[in-house]
Every structure is written in C-alpha cells, then in structure tokens.
Amino acid sequence: MQIKIGRCYNLEECYEFFKKLEDDSEQLVQIITPESEAVNKKIIEKFNLLLPLSELIGVTAGEGIINSDITEQTIIITAVRFEESSFELIQRDSSSDLNAEIIAQNIQQNTKAVIVLSDNKYTDGDNFVNIFNKYAENIILAGGLAGFATKDGQSYIFDKNGIIKSGSIGIILNGNKLRADWTFSMGWESISREMEITKAEDRVIYELDGRSIFKVYSEFLGENIKNKLPSAAVNKFPLVLSGNFKNARSAMEVVNDGIRFSGNLKEGDKVKIAYGSLNKILRNAVYLRNNLNFFPEIAFVYSCSGRSDYLKSLNSSLSTELQVIPCQNTGFCTSGEYGTITSKAQFLNITTTVLYLSESDELIDRKLDFKTEIPEVKTEHLFHLSKKVISELEMINQKMRKANQSIGDKKISLTAETIFKMLFNDKKYTGGIVIKEAENLTNIYLDDSLGKQGYDIFRTFWNMNISEIKIKNNVLGFKQAFLIPLKKEVEALIIILSDEIDLYDIKKNDLFIQQIPNYLKKSLLYESLERNLASLSTLEQTSDFLYSTLDLELLYERILDIIVGTMGMSAAIIFKKEETELKSVKNINVPKNSELFYYLKGHFKNISLSEKIIIANNIDFKKNIETLIAIPISLNNYQGVLYAIQSKYKQLINENQKKFIRTLANQIRVSIRNALNHNKVKRLSVTDGLTDLYNHSYFHKELKEKDGEEYSVAIMDIDNFKEFNDFYGHQVGDRVLQKLSKLLKNEIREDDIVARYGGEEFVIYFNIVQERLLSKIINRLMRKIRELEINFENKKLKVTVSLGVAINNSTFGVRNH
Numbered sequence: 001m002q003i004k005i006g007r008c009y010n011l012e013e014c015y016e017f018f019k020k021l022e023d024d025s026e027q028l029v030q031i032i033t034p035e036s037e038a039v040n041k042k043i044i045e046k047f048n049l050l051l052p053l054s055e056l057i058g059v060t061a062g063e064g065i066i067n068s069d070i071t072e073q074t075i076i077i078t079a080v081r082f083e084e085s086s087f088e089l090i091q092r093d094s095s096s097d098l099n100a101e102i103i104a105q106n107i108q109q110n111t112k113a114v115i116v117l118s119d120n121k122y123t124d125g126d127n128f129v130n131i132f133n134k135y136a137e138n139i140i141l142a143g144g145l146a147g148f149a150t151k152d153g154q155s156y157i158f159d160k161n162g163i164i165k166s167g168s169i170g171i172i173l174n175g176n177k178l179r180a181d182w183t184f185s186m187g188w189e190s191i192s193r194e195m196e197i198t199k200a201e202d203r204v205i206y207e208l209d210g211r212s213i214f215k216v217y218s219e220f221l222g223e224n225i226k227n228k229l230p231s232a233a234v235n236k237f238p239l240v241l242s243g244n245f246k247n248a249r250s251a252m253e254v255v256n257d258g259i260r261f262s263g264n265l266k267e268g269d270k271v272k273i274a275y276g277s278l279n280k281i282l283r284n285a286v287y288l289r290n291n292l293n294f295f296p297e298i299a300f301v302y303s304c305s306g307r308s309d310y311l312k313s314l315n316s317s318l319s320t321e322l323q324v325i326p327c328q329n330t331g332f333c334t335s336g337e338y339g340t341i342t343s344k345a346q347f348l349n350i351t352t353t354v355l356y357l358s359e360s361d362e363l364i365d366r367k368l369d370f371k372t373e374i375p376e377v378k379t380e381h382l383f384h385l386s387k388k389v390i391s392e393l394e395m396i397n398q399k400m401r402k403a404n405q406s407i408g409d410k411k412i413s414l415t416a417e418t419i420f421k422m423l424f425n426d427k428k429y430t431g432g433i434v435i436k437e438a439e440n441l442t443n444i445y446l447d448d449s450l451g452k453q454g455y456d457i458f459r460t461f462w463n464m465n466i467s468e469i470k471i472k473n474n475v476l477g478f479k480q481a482f483l484i485p486l487k488k489e490v491e492a493l494i495i496i497l498s499d500e501i502d503l504y505d506i507k508k509n510d511l512f513i514q515q516i517p518n519y520l521k522k523s524l525l526y527e528s529l530e531r532n533l534a535s536l537s538t539l540e541q542t543s544d545f546l547y548s549t550l551d552l553e554l555l556y557e558r559i560l561d562i563i564v565g566t567m568g569m570s571a572a573i574i575f576k577k578e579e580t581e582l583k584s585v586k587n588i589n590v591p592k593n594s595e596l597f598y599y600l601k602g603h604f605k606n607i608s609l610s611e612k613i614i615i616a617n618n619i620d621f622k623k624n625i626e627t628l629i630a631i632p633i634s635l636n637n638y639q640g641v642l643y644a645i646q647s648k649y650k651q652l653i654n655e656n657q658k659k660f661i662r663t664l665a666n667q668i669r670v671s672i673r674n675a676l677n678h679n680k681v682k683r684l685s686v687t688d689g690l691t692d693l694y695n696h697s698y699f700h701k702e703l704k705e706k707d708g709e710e711y712s713v714a715i716m717d718i719d720n721f722k723e724f725n726d727f728y729g730h731q732v733g734d735r736v737l738q739k740l741s742k743l744l745k746n747e748i749r750e751d752d753i754v755a756r757y758g759g760e761e762f763v764i765y766f767n768i769v770q771e772r773l774l775s776k777i778i779n780r781l782m783r784k785i786r787e788l789e790i791n792f793e794n795k796k797l798k799v800t801v802s803l804g805v806a807i808n809n810s811t812f813g814v815r816n817h
Contacts, residue, residue: 189275192273211503555675571590625645693754712769715804716802
C-alpha cells in the first residue's frame with residue numbers, strides 16, 4: 001500500500017496536499033479536522049473537484065494524532081492507496097441499530113477489519129456493538145465516535161456527499177493479502193468494593209447502593225473531591241463494570257442530582273470506582289505492539305479525549321503512550337472507541353486503541369525502548385482511600401470484639417437485641433431479627449414500640465423466604481425497610497426500618513452482618529447447654545480466654561490448652577494449609593513423623609472441604625485411641641483443622657458434650673478470624689507492597705530490639721538492576737524483585753529476618769556469628785540465586801547480586817566480610 005500523511009494548517013495547504021495525490025478508486029482519504037462546519041464544507045467541495053475517484057471519510061476532533069504527536073489546531077489528512085486489497089465504504093444516517101446491521105451484513109469472507117466512524121450525539125455506541133455482534137463474529141472492529149471541533153464546538157462525520165450529523169460511516173477492508181491486528185490499553189485499577197446502580201435513567205446515575213453518587217465519590221476519595229465532580233471522575237476516577245472484561249465508563253456532565261456517564265449504564269449493573277494509574281498506563285503501553293506478528297505499514301489510532309485530558313493533568317501526554325507504535329500512524333481523540341475483545345465487538349471509553357494494517361509480509365525485527373515515570377500524583381487521593389480501608393477494618397474489628405464481649409452469657413433474646421443495636425453507630429433505626437431456633441420454632445425479636453402490627457409484618461416478611469437483600473418502601477411509617485436474610489449457621493432475617501439508612505450502609509457493614517449467625521448460634525447453643533450442663537461457666541471462661549488475645553501464636557496455644565483441659569483429651573494438633581504446603585502450627589503430644597501424625601495429616605483435605613465437625617467414638621485406628629474430634633476452620637483464604645484425641649481412658653463423648661464442642665468450635669473460628677483481621681491491618685504497616693517482604697522500618701525496629709545480642713547482617717544488591725528496567729521494562733524489573741524476594745523468603749531459616757531495604761537492596765538478619773556456619777548458609781543462598789531464572793519473551797534472564805556481611809559479637813565487635 002502507498003501512504004501519504006499530511007499536516008495542514010489552513011484550506012490552502014489542504015488544497016496543495018490534494019493536488020499532490022494521485023486520484024485512484026482504491027484510494028481512501030481520511031481527514032481529521034478541528035475546523036468549523038463552513039471550512040469543512042469547502043474541504044469536501046475541493047476534494048470532490050480534485051479527487052473524484054478517491055473515497056473520503058472525515059471526522060471532527062479537538063485533538064488529532066499524527067505519528068504519535070498530538071495536535072490541536074491541525075487538519076490531518078491521510079491517504080492510503082491499497083495495491084493488494086480493496087475496501088467498501090458504507091454511509092448510513094439511520095439509527096444506531098440499523099447502521100450496525102447494514103454495515104455488518106456487508107462483511108465478506110475475506111474481510112479483515114471494519115473501521116466505523118459515528119456521530120457522538122445520536123449514536124449509542126453500546127447499541128451499535130450489540131447489533132453488530134448479532135450479524136458479525138470474529139471480525140476486527142475499530143474506530144470511534146466523533147470529537148468536538150475546536151473552532152465551533154460541533155461534532156459530526158462526513159464523506160464526499162457532505163456533513164453527517166446523525167449516522168455512521170463504515171469502511172470494510174477486504175483482501176487475502178491484507179494483514180490486520182487490533183489492540184488496546186486501559187490501565188484502570190479498581191479501588192472500591194462492588195456497588196449496584198440503584199437509580200439511573202438515560203445514562204445518568206443518581207445513586208449507588210441507594211446513596212447519592214456524589215456522596216459515594218466523597219466517601220472514597222475525600223470531601224475535597226466533591227467540588228471537582230464530574231471532571232475529577234472523567235480524568236481520574238471512572239466507573240468500571242464488574243465481569244470478565246472490566247469496561248470503563250467516564251463521567252460526562254452533572255445532570256441535576258446525578259452524573260451522566262459515557263456508555264450504557266443501567267439500574268442493576270454492578271460497578272466499582274477505578275483509579276487511573278499513570279505508572280500502569282505507561283507500562284501497559286507496550287501492549288499496544290507486543291503481540292504483533294507482522295510489521296505494519298500504518299496504524300490508525302483511536303484514543304479517548306478523556307484519556308488525553310487525564311494524562312495532561314498529570315504533566316504527561318497521550319503522545320508518551322503512543323511512542324511504542326512501530327510505524328507511521330494517524331488518528332484522533334474520540335468520544336468513545338469501538339473495538340473487538342474475545343471475538344466480540346465492544347464500545348469502550350477512556351481507552352487507547354490501535355488498528356494495524358499491512359499488505360507486506362515483513363516481520364517485526366526490532367524492539368523499541370520505552371521508559372516510564374512514576375509521578376507523585378499516584379497518591380493524590382489514594383492516601384484517603386487507604387485510611388478509609390484501614391478504618392473500616394478497625395471499625396468491624398471493634399464491633400466484633402464488642403459483640404464477643406457482650407454476648408458471652410446472654411440468652412438469644414438479649415443477644416438479638418444487643419447485636420441489632422450494634423449495627424449502625426451513627427444512624428437512627430429500629431426493627432428486629434426473626435430467628436429459626438429449631439425445626440418448628442421461629443421467634444421474632446423486635447423493638448417493643450413496633451407492637452403487634454410490627455410483629456405481623458415481620459412474620460409476613462419471614463414467610464417470603466427471600467435469598468438476597470430486599471428493600472420495601474413505606475413500612476410502619478418509615479421510608480424504607482431492609483430485609484437481610486442470613487442462611488449460614490442459623491437461619492434468620494434482619495429487618496431494619498429507617499429514614500436515614502441506605503443500601504450503601506448495609507453493604508458497608510456486610511462483614512459484621514455475616515458474623516451475626518455465629519453470635520446467634522452461640523446464644524442458641526448456650527441456652528440449650530444451660531439446660532443440660534452444670535458447668536456453663538467453663539464456656540464463658542473459654543470465650544474470655546480466647547477473645548482476650550489477638551496474637552495468633554498465643555491463640556493457637558490457648559485453643560489447644562482449652563480443648564485438652566476442658567474435654568479431658570490427651571493430645572491435640574492444629575494443621576494449617578500455607579500455599580501448597582500443609583504445616584503443623586501447634587502440637588500437644590502428637591509426635592511428628594509418627595503414624596498418628598500422618599493419619600491426621602492425610603485426612604486434612606476431606607475434613608476441610610466438608611466443613612463439618614467430626615466427633616467420633618470408638619476409633620478403630622489404634623488400641624489406645626478411643627475418641628477423635630476434628631474441627632475444620634475455613635475462613636476465606638484460611639484453611640485449618642483442629643484435631644483432638646482422647647486416649648488415656650475410656651470416656652466417650654455424650655450428646656451434651658457434643659453441643660459444648662460445637663459451641664467451642666464456633667468460638668475458635670471467631671477468635672481466629674479476629675486475630676487474622678488484626679494481623680492483616682498490622683501487616684500492612686510493616687511490609688513492602690510489591691515483594692511482601694518486611695520493610696526497612698520494621699527491620700530497623702527488630703534490630704534495635706536485639707541490641708546486646710550476637711548476630712550477623714547481610715546486605716545484598718541486585719547487579720545492574722537498572723538495565724532490567726531500561727531494557728525490558730518496569731514489569732520485568734518488578735518480576736525480578738518478586739522472584740528474588742520469594743527465593744530469599746523460602747531459603748532463610750525460621751529465626752532469620754529478610755527485608756527489602758529499598759529499591760533493589762535487601763537485608764538479612766542471621767542469629768548466628770560462627771563464620772563457618774554463616775559462610776555455608778551464604779554460599780547456599782548465592783547458589784540458589786545463580787540458579788534463579790526469569791522467563792521473558794522466550795528468554796531466560798539470570799540474576800546476580802553483590803553481598804556483604806557484617807558480624808557483631810562480643811569477642812571481636814563488628815567485622816565486615
């Protein structure tokens with residue numbers, strides 16, 4: 001193909017460019033223009049006069065793209081004359097649905113790609129691709145919606161026949177020798193939990209989870225963001241749809257109490273607030289060319305104007321991202337982009353898309369260097385977000401601790417009342433809890449002020465047998481009633497009546513709400529055991545004993561002490577799954593590598609998956625084993641099993657004791673969950689986010705506490721690490737740090753400490769000073785590092801390090817090696 005690209009600043013330069021072109025029916029001319037409608041009509045008129053055989057497609061745009069450069073006051077003309085291929089131009093000024101259907105129906109067997117340009121006022125991009133997908137599969141779709149002309153603010157497309165303010169132009173590219181590839185880059189990272197659009201109309205979103213969209217943005221990003229909406233949302237914080245492909249939708253304008261978003265968002269859609277990481281956008285730019293298997297002759301670029309604005313707001317530019325394109329290119333900043341992802345046409349926003357074309361068989365034979373910067377803006381609003389996440393975790397932990405302390409000795413009625421009052425600290429509400437306490441026994445615990453009418457309505461709600469949260473309006477004089485079903489452990493229905501609370505508040509407390517069945521079950525069992533056991537004080541003591549610590553190691557020790565001491569068991573052990581390995585974390589009287597040890601370890605998987613407590617008498621395993629208790633502990637990513645064995649004397653566990661064990665198991669799970677949540681918050685402050693190693697602050701703190709002890713410290717630096725980043729990209733550099741960190745973590749001894757000191761530097765604490773032993777450990781570590789390989793594009797990259805060791809002992813002081 002023959003290609004000519006021109007940059008024109010006025011009509012006369014356009015005319016001169018047209019004169020230089022050879023008129024041909026196989027020539028396609030694309031014009032990107034910021035000019036007024038009057039000027040564009042003259043361009044069309046002169047084109048028809050000078051190039052009557054050639055085809056014309058044009059579009060308005062505030063910013064054009066020419067060879068990765070972004071221009072704002074320039075007419076960009078691109079002429080492509082196909083030599084081995086052909087094209088068909090289809091112009092429609094009908095509805096989005098009909099335009100898509102007619103364009104798709106003209107696709108041929110040898111069609112390689114379709115370029116579509118549409119107006120941005122009347123064309124619904126989502127409807128267009130939905131209809132297109134009905135008639136076309138596995139076809140590359142590229143293009144986008146027109147931008148706004150700088151000179152008069154108008155937006156439209158055009159061809160040889162004139163201006164088209166409502167419609168689409170399709171270019172169907174055909175040819176067996178034509179090679180086409182399409183790719184895209186987004187770079188948006190979710191920073192909020194999933195929320196449901198609860199009020200929306202005509203792409204205007206008013207509420208997320210029942211709360212004003214303005215309040216939601218302020219909640220996640222700080223009050224100071226409020227006055228910047230919607231521009232802040234356009235540039236930095238769009239909404240991304242949940243699902244396999246996380247499409248983004250940018251805010252367009254404030255409409256009364258809502259924000260109009262690009263693309264079709266409707267009530268019931270699940271979305272998250274996302275953040276545009278400049279670092280990630282620029283790193284991901286390499287995806288705009290990585291998968292090419294031919295050298296393109298030309299690239300057509302369609303990138304969102306909102307993306308360009310965002311990059312400019314961070315003192316960067318779209319041209320930085322486009323530097324990776326390995327050929328001459330042209331395009332414009334759109335109001336929405338067309339693309340094809342997993343064989344389906346998609347309507348995209350705030351995305352950069354590239355269509356590569358070639359009639360040549362030349363393969364890619366060179367790499368392009370690409371460097372990115374990590375700007376300070378990355379933490380502009382994320383600091384507020386991180387504080388919010390930690391504060392919410394602490395809020396839930398406080399509620400759980402308070403609940404654990406409050407319900408230890410309460411009957412189910414008092415527990416229901418206590419838990420219900422703890423749900424929302426700063427909101428006015430009333431209601432109650434309906435609880436199925438036995439097969440034919442359902443009790444309703446509600447605020448006394450609601451009376452018999454409330455009782456009858458609550459009974460009606462219970463009989464609805466709902467499986468997900470439901471909202472009822474105008475109940476008992478309150479604006480809304482929230483019905484929250486609980487199905488695990490105890491079947492219950494929480495009913496909240498309020499003029500203030502919304503769905504957002506409910507979901508914010510979801511972690512605590514999901515724990516309520518455990519508290520209710522605990523009280524139900526407590527009441528049952530109170531009638532049958534003489535020593536209920538033991539249960540209270542064990543609860544206080546377990547919940548009074550958040551130290552996981554100490555908690556394991558207390559759990560085994562309780563299970564052995566309370567139940568008269570002779571041995572106990574806790575197994576926990578850590579990644580792919582099964583480890584014993586605490587053990588009383590179960591010899592490691594014994595027949596019993598492997599017997600219990602071998603049954604871990606089945607017991608863990610079943611999530612059922614096993615209490616078995618008369619075990620036919622060994623003569624001196626009479627009773628076995630197995631308690632699975634499954635908490636999200638935590639999988640463990642507590643075993644207890646009674647072998648000292650024949651005393652089988654009766655039904656009352658079984659009830660006690662089940663209550664105790666629930667306490668154990670709750671206490672471990674509390675400790676895990678506490679450790680999660682604590683670990684955030686002492687670890688490095690990329691490598692998951694301890695950070696240098698934690699290392700210094702630990703070293704200071706060992707003042708006066710004998711120890712050694714090794715300092716390690718990755719050789720030529722900058723070359724990994726410069727030559728292969730920061731993603732490979734990050735992978736090197738992560739791989740080496742994992743190796744160090746796996747290879748050091750249990751009492752050693754490894755930390756990322758900064759950049760490519762690592763530091764290791766050893767509690768030994770004997771040079772021979774230390775040398776042996778260091779040599780083994782260095783050998784493992786030499787064997788380390790990083791896979792990248794069919795290459796195996798090697799890592800070398802420089803290492804120094806300082807020994808601190810009382811005999812010689814500090815010695816360096």
